[in-house]
Amino acid sequence: MTVHLTKFIVYYDVHQLDRDDYSISQISKLLGINRRTVKKYLAMTEQEYGVLLNKQSERKKELQPYESFVRKRLENYPETSSAQMHDWLKEHHAEFPTVDPKTVYNFVHWAREKYNIPVVSIPRQYQVVEELPYGKQAQVDFGTYNMRSSSHSRMKVFFFVMTLSRSRYKFIWFSSRPFTGELAVQAHEMAFKYFGGVPHVIVYDQDKVFLVSENKGDLILTEVFRLYVRQQDFQLHFCRKADPESKGKVENVVKYVKQNFLINRTYFDDETLNDEAMGWLGRTANMLPHGTTKKEPFSEMSVEGPFLKPYEAYAIKIPPVTYTVRKDNTISWKGNLYSLPLGTYSGRGCLVAVKADQDELVILSPEGIQELCRHKIAIGKGIKIINTDHKRDKSAAIDELILNICNRFENIIAAKDWLCAIQSDKPRYVRDQLLIIRQVIETTEALVFNKAMIFCHQNKILSAVDFKAIADQQVKPLQTIDQEKIVRLNPLSGVKNKHLTEPEKSSIQDYEQLLKM
Secondary structure, three states: OOOHHHHHHHHHHHHHHHHHOOOOOHHHHOOOOHHHHHHHHHHOHHHHHHHHHHHHHEEEEEEEOHHHHHHHHHHHOOOOOOOHHHHHHHOOOOOOOOOOOOHHHHHHHHHHOOOOOOOOOOOOOOOOOOOOOOOOEEEEEEEEEEEEEEEOOOHHHHHEEEEEEOOOEEEEEOOOOOOOHHHHHHHHHHHHHHHHOOOOOOOOOOOOOOOOEEEEOOEOOOHHHHHHHHHHHHHHEEEOOOOOHHHHHHHHHHHHHHHHOOOOOOOHHHHHHHHHHHHHHHHHOOOOOOOEEEEEEEEHHHHHHHOOOOOOOOOOOOOEEEEEOOOOOEEEEOOEEEOOOOOOOOOOOOEEEEEEOOOEEEEEOOOOOOOEEEEOOOOOOOOOOHHHHOOOOOOOOOOHHHHHHHOOOHHHHHHHHHHHHHHHHHOOOHHHHHHHHHHHHHHHHHHHHHHHHHHHHOOOOOOHHHHHHHHHHOOOOOOOHHHOOOOOOOOOOOHHHHOOOOOOOHHHHHHHHHHHO
């Protein structure tokens, strides 16, 4: 069908819908054209519309000077795309104008129609593959799906699929977090435990979870996955890029999971979803006869099981994943910035270890031994997660502060033992405790604070506030009483005393004067 005829059909459809009492907005939505175009078509007769189309076809094209070049290329290479033609035009014609890629696409399409040069596509040839030996191979893939959550919102879940190529026995595992190397290793472990063994070869896509890079067949595995493969001792086969059909068995399972298990299912949490998945595998996915083999995967698994290599639980300790500490004492993790305690940055190349623990991000020392801090994992990108406690100046080491305070007491050994006990009892507030003790020492006599420390140490009082209260109680300022200055008064004795104050007396004449007035 020519473009000219296609446009005439649209014109007739507009007028037909108008005669059926459809509004301009309704016609625009039904036909997918602009409202102004609908108005223009309704205002034109058929003859006027035909003249308009002829003018459009006769309109000079911007790329007309390059028609012969485009024609030759298309005749020699009919499979050429418009994007490649655009590059050729810029390469061979220095004066080629700056045009929109859509302009080149339209011109190439017009040239194909004018000179009858259709696009040549070479279909891929497929061949039936013989069934592999039992226990020989498994295929792995990942999938994603948007589920409806219990709060009526949408929840994106990620899932891992492994299927044995001969028996078609399947395993799936879900996570609300995207798969990382550690999660993928965990999923493999659960799959091998579910199968009761390890296949000899596993087929994968070239996924960043497993590969750092691929250079003409040279595969560089991620550190986590490399250590895992070395421990479990199975062979790897990675498909070529953009060639998912080479592992069609597991591709079909991913589609099966989405269309049979996940559709119209409500998400509550990962644990519930994985429990439901195990039930689905047991009653449906591994129990119904397979469409190709016509055999139940469960019964076939009883044959394939003995051919799998024995499974041993993964025992290698995975090295922590390290991140570079920025100058402002933060790290960038999955597009967000997380704060670190002040002073963590010690110069260029400073690193910390990071691991995700459910919904928290745990930041550790580079060796992964000492925990520095933890944050709630943020949802989204470009967010700064800052712990206000990290802004405090903690540059003075706690051990140095303890040693400094110990040297102020007479019994240094007892003081150190008491201060270390406070540190163990209140590790988060040890600095505040030490500062209170130091303040008491600086404002109290040595005899008093030494007695207070010995009392606290003997009675296992591990509180700086209590230490301060005990020291304050022992401080009794000397009150000297001068007996000579005490004057005993008895105003009822009738004896005049020089220390008594005589009250002023009013004159009777004053009152008489007031009454006369």
